[in-house]
Amino acid sequence: MAREIQPQPQNQLTRALAELRARTPARLVVGRAGSSYRTDTQLELREDHAFAVDAVHSELDLNRDFDPQLVASYKLFEVQTQAHDKAEFLKRPQLGRQFSDEARATILAHCPTDVDFQIVVGDGLSSAAVVSQVPALLPLLAKGAQARNWSLGRTFVVCHCRVGLLNDVGALLRPRVAVLLIGERPGLATAESLSAYMAYRPQAGHTDAQRNLISNIHARGVPPDQAAARILALADQMVAQQISGIAIKEELTVNLDGKSVASRLA
Amino acid sequence: MTYSTTVRYQRYTFVSLAEVFAKANEEKSGDSLAGIAATDQRERVAAKRVLADITLREILDTPLIDPANDEVSRLILDSHDAAGFAPLAGLTVGEFREWLLDDATTGETIAGVQQAIAPEMAAAAAKLMSNKDLILVAAKIRNVTRCRNTLGERGVLGIRVQPNHPADDLGGILLTVVEGLLYGCGDAVIGVNPAIESVDTVAVILHSLDRLITVSGAPTQHCVLAHITTQLAALERGAPIDLLFQSVAGTQAANASFGISLDLLREGRERTLEHHAQRDVRWIGQNVMYFETGQGSALSAEAHHGIDQLTLEARAYGVARAFAPHLVNTVVGFIGPEYLYDERQIIRAGLEDHFMGKLLGLPMGCDVCYTNHAQADQNSADNLLTLLTAAGCNYFMGVPCADDVMLSYQSTSFHDGAAMRRLFGLKPAPEFLAWLEERGIVSGGQLAIGDMATHPLLGELQSLIGAVDVR
Numbered sequence: 003m004a005r006e007i008q009p010q011p012q013n014q015l016t017r018a019l020a021e022l023r024a025r026t027p028a029r030l031v032v033g034r035a036g037s038s039y040r041t042d043t044q045l046e047l048r049e050d051h052a053f054a055v056d057a058v059h060s061e062l063d064l065n066r067d068f069d070p071q072l073v074a075s076y077k078l079f080e081v082q083t084q085a086h087d088k089a090e091f092l093k094r095p096q097l098g099r100q101f102s103d104e105a106r107a108t109i110l111a112h113c114p115t116d117v118d119f120q121i122v123v124g125d126g127l128s129s130a131a132v133v134s135q136v137p138a139l140l141p142l143l144a145k146g147a148q149a150r151n152w153s154l155g156r157t158f159v160v161c162h163c164r165v166g167l168l169n170d171v172g173a174l175l176r177p178r179v180a181v182l183l184i185g186e187r188p189g190l191a192t193a194e195s196l197s198a199y200m201a202y203r204p205q206a207g208h209t210d211a212q213r214n215l216i217s218n219i220h221a222r223g224v225p226p227d228q229a230a231a232r233i234l235a236l237a238d239q240m241v242a243q244q245i246s247g248i249a250i251k252e253e254l255t256v257n258l259d260g261k262s263v264a265s266r267l268a
Numbered sequence: 269m270t271y272s273t274t275v276r277y278q279r280y281t282f283v284s285l286a287e288v289f290a291k292a293n294e295e296k297s298g299d300s301l302a303g304i305a306a307t308d309q310r311e312r313v314a315a316k317r318v319l320a321d322i323t324l325r326e327i328l329d330t331p332l333i334d335p336a337n338d339e340v341s342r343l344i345l346d347s348h349d350a351a352g353f354a355p356l357a358g359l360t361v362g363e364f365r366e367w368l369l370d371d372a373t374t375g376e377t378i379a380g381v382q383q384a385i386a387p388e389m390a391a392a393a394a395k396l397m398s399n400k401d402l403i404l405v406a407a408k409i410r411n412v413t414r415c416r417n418t419l420g421e422r423g424v425l426g427i428r429v430q431p432n433h434p435a436d437d438l439g440g441i442l443l444t445v446v447e448g449l450l451y452g453c454g455d456a457v458i459g460v461n462p463a464i465e466s467v468d469t470v471a472v473i474l475h476s477l478d479r480l481i482t483v484s485g486a487p488t489q490h491c492v493l494a495h496i497t498t499q500l501a502a503l504e505r506g507a508p509i510d511l512l513f514q515s516v517a518g519t520q521a522a523n524a525s526f527g528i529s530l531d532l533l534r535e536g537r538e539r540t541l542e543h544h545a546q547r548d549v550r551w552i553g554q555n556v557m558y559f560e561t562g563q564g565s566a567l568s569a570e571a572h573h574g575i576d577q578l579t580l581e582a583r584a585y586g587v588a589r590a591f592a593p594h595l596v597n598t599v600v601g602f603i604g605p606e607y608l609y610d611e612r613q614i615i616r617a618g619l620e621d622h623f624m625g626k627l628l629g630l631p632m633g634c635d636v637c638y639t640n641h642a643q644a645d646q647n648s649a650d651n652l653l654t655l656l657t658a659a660g661c662n663y664f665m666g667v668p669c670a671d672d673v674m675l676s677y678q679s680t681s682f683h684d685g686a687a688m689r690r691l692f693g694l695k696p697a698p699e700f701l702a703w704l705e706e707r708g709i710v711s712g713g714q715l716a717i718g719d720m721a722t723h724p725l726l727g728e729l730q731s732l733i734g735a736v737d738v739r
Binding site: 047 | 686
């Protein structure tokens, strides 16, 4: 039987290639069996898919999943959208864009309105992302707001939350800048990737055109300290220009250490 | 105007053409979400029967979205080829379906009337077709485009190398490109979705991809799939743009939610053409745009006007074809289960989109993909990939092991591209194939590289990758 199996590529990786390969989580240099994957690759992919699917369906529980100290120091509390469970949340996205009546009452009872900077945490499609990234991100953002003399709203956690909830946050609390830290759809490489969606004076009718996004906040993407710096820089721009969305362009290139690579290549 | 029919003694009445269109669709969770889907299979078939008897003239004369409020409707009407339409106008949708399937109707015949076929007509025909019908008709049509190479000729299957990185690390991006090239991929485009939507980042990636193409000599084009305004700002700062990218949708309001208008697309295309004229590159054609689309995007932006997602997708192609793109692909399955619930719906939508795009004259490719919250897996992607290759799809995505580590979804891989070319006896774009043979990557029509670590291309690119490495 003819078999087209290549020699183990791992053994022949030059050092330079190995170093380069370490810079991306992409599945490179895996070899091939004809025009297909080697068996190891095939099964690794199946394994990662199994875990990603599980991450979508796991529920967030503030008291179980967060350090009690963090919950206490930021007086975090948990509310729900109009989606009752994950299945309904997946099928009917509009329910995840609106607070339940109970949530509205709770938020109004506990949160100051008309603040300069409001941080909201939403589970989105991965509670694992929220659990992994928010504990590092939240203190950095709070510190940044303090350094700018901004009034900071009280942060709360929203279960079954979609990005469009930002409009409802605006209607309820009227913040100047709102940041929604929300779990991204789990990929095979990581289920711990968080997004920060931001809006200047969010309100009914806003779409993604009025929002700015920093995505891929996780250990191998944008680490929390860089994410916090970028979120705050965007907030500065929003405050200065009194607008958010496509009119605002990020000027930071933190992953490139600010050096002008373009000029070296031009 | 109301429409009615009787199916086995039961009377069905539809109050508008929009209702007939929506209810004649195959089942999609997005149409249910919008509250416009048929309530059961009997109502669905009643709507299909009604639709089969409506003439193309009537569809043209009954805009589903008022042109007074929607520039996409105006574009469709203003660009319609009235003279070419004469022989088609009297056909019912049922007759139009049969005419498309008729063995005597060739790809050339269809090409002759493409501008007379309005998007809503393509959508109507799709609603009456089986999956096999969608494949058969699409396979007749070749829509050929040219930029730095020639795509879409019969016998050619292109692959986009999609070397995304969660933090836009240039070394990681370029290494992924090199591996893609060594699998014979990258002829459609080397296209990066940036993680960071900043002008500086986009410009840096564009410069690096441009250098890589220059150094390697690969006859292909590059693209960074940021917002059109970000790309144009990068161009303003001196970055090279081969293909100007934008996501487009089928209504003015949905496009507004993307932050674009037809005027902006027009301006972007003109500026890119002017920029090409100033660069020292051997352009072989003026197809300079790259568009992505996908069923459900208008509903997602709450900009669907009560029209079904299949029809709105066809209208997005109406937008795309006005700008002579080099590449157009539906990103079917990316949007999530609330619009395309499972493998069955994703496969159906992929075949519908490819058929409609081809019929309307577009160089149609497909991002065969799924997310981890949909009822699908890589077997689903294998199925649609194979069906669309049979349908003559212009190109697919090439992502390392199909796992996009930035966008967190699964697409198709370098391996998949090689597999489809082997299975169907297809080749890369001709200019690109000549380069692959010259570099020893392809020999005798087969992939010749077993291990990229030993290929000279990697060594040659080491210096380039080193030059962009500022860590």
